Amino acid sequence: MKRRDFLKKAGVGAAAAAAATTVNAPFVHAKKKIKWKMVTTWPPKLPYLQTGAVRLAKRVEEMSGGQFKIRVYAGGELVPPFGSFEAVSKGTVQAGSGAAYYWAGKAPASQWFAAVPFGLNAVGMAAWFWGGDGLKLWEEVYAPFNLVPRPAGNTGVQMGGWFNKKINSIDDFKGLKMRIPGLGGKVLAKAGGTVVLTPGGEIFTNLERGVIDATEWVGPLHDYIMGFYKVAKYYYYPGWHEPGTVLENFFNKKAYDALPKEFQLMLDVATAETYNWMLSGFNADNGAALEKLISKHKVNLVRFPAKVLDQLRVLAGETLDEIAAQDKMAAKVHTNFKKFQKQVGIWGQVSEKAYYDVIAKKYSLKG
Numbered sequence: 001m002k003r004r005d006f007l008k009k010a011g012v013g014a015a016a017a018a019a020a021t022t023v024n025a026p027f028v029h030a031k032k033k034i035k036w037k038m039v040t041t042w043p044p045k046l047p048y049l050q051t052g053a054v055r056l057a058k059r060v061e062e063m064s065g066g067q068f069k070i071r072v073y074a075g076g077e078l079v080p081p082f083g084s085f086e087a088v089s090k091g092t093v094q095a096g097s098g099a100a101y102y103w104a105g106k107a108p109a110s111q112w113f114a115a116v117p118f119g120l121n122a123v124g125m126a127a128w129f130w131g132g133d134g135l136k137l138w139e140e141v142y143a144p145f146n147l148v149p150r151p152a153g154n155t156g157v158q159m160g161g162w163f164n165k166k167i168n169s170i171d172d173f174k175g176l177k178m179r180i181p182g183l184g185g186k187v188l189a190k191a192g193g194t195v196v197l198t199p200g201g202e203i204f205t206n207l208e209r210g211v212i213d214a215t216e217w218v219g220p221l222h223d224y225i226m227g228f229y230k231v232a233k234y235y236y237y238p239g240w241h242e243p244g245t246v247l248e249n250f251f252n253k254k255a256y257d258a259l260p261k262e263f264q265l266m267l268d269v270a271t272a273e274t275y276n277w278m279l280s281g282f283n284a285d286n287g288a289a290l291e292k293l294i295s296k297h298k299v300n301l302v303r304f305p306a307k308v309l310d311q312l313r314v315l316a317g318e319t320l321d322e323i324a325a326q327d328k329m330a331a332k333v334h335t336n337f338k339k340f341q342k343q344v345g346i347w348g349q350v351s352e353k354a355y356y357d358v359i360a361k362k363y364s365l366k367g
C-alpha cells in the first residue's frame, strides 16, 4: 500500500469515527447537565402565555438532547405571580416569564417594551427589537436588576374591550368604571374614567353586577374563554391601548452568563421562535374566535369613533411625556421609540396600510 493511500484510508476512518462519536454524544463538551427553574406571572394552562413558556422549556430540552432542562412554574406555584421579577433578579430561580409593563413600579421605562398606547404594533415592535435599538435599550433597563430580557411572544393588536355603555364621544368616558391596567388605564383616567383594578377571576362577576361598566382583556380567543359576551352589550375595537403587546422571558444574568455558549444560543433561538409561534397562533385563533362570537353569539361589534381615538391619542401622548419627564431612562427609551415609530410609520403607510385597504374590501364587516 502506498503511503498516500494509507493516509487517505486512515483519514477517512478517523473522520468517520469522529462523526459517529459526534452524532452519539453531541454535548460531550458540556461539563454538566443544566437544570433551571422558570416562574411565570400566568395562571396554569393560560393559552399562549403560560403554554408558550412550557413549550419553550420543551424546545430547549429537545434541542439540547436532554442536557438543558427548565422546569416551569405557573404564577403562585413557587412564587406569587408578580414576585417572579424579584425572584429571578435575586437568583432564587434562573428564569421568568411575564410582560414588561408589570414592572413599571421598579423601572418606568419597562412599559415601552410591552405595550404603548397608539405605539407600535407586533410587526413594529419586532422591528424595533431586532432591527432597531429596542432590545439593546431593554437590556440596559434590566441590567441594574441583574436580568437579561428577551422578547418571547406577542398577542397582536388586542381588542378595545367589552362595554355596557356606548362610547359616542370622549365625554362618555367620564365616570366610566373600567378594568384597564397599565398605560391604557392612565389614559382612561385622563379622559375622566375610573380605573378599577380587578383580578382576572373576578372580572366577569363585576361586569355582570355593574361594579364595572367595561373591561378590556386580550383578544377574541381569550375573551371568548372568559365569557364576557354573556354580560356585555358591545365589543369595541381596536385595542388602542395595547396595539401589539410583547411577552417577555427574563433570565438571571449570572446564570445566563454561566451557561455554555451553545445553551445560551438555544435559549435565545427558542425564545425568538416562541415569539413567532405565539403571534402566529394568536392571529389564527383570534380570527376563528371572532367569527364564532359574531355568527354564533351575535356579539355587537363596534368600532371606536375616529374622533374619540384621535382624542385618546393626544391624551396618550401627554401620559407618555409625563412619565418620561420624571425618569431619565424612560425619557431615553421614549425618544428612541418615537423616532423609530415615525421611521417605520412612513413605510407602513405605503406598504401594510395600503395593502390592508385594498384587501379589507373583500373581508369587510357588515354593519
Ligand code: CA
Pocket (backbone or CB within 6 Å): 158, 216, 217, 218, 242
Ligand atoms: Ca389587555
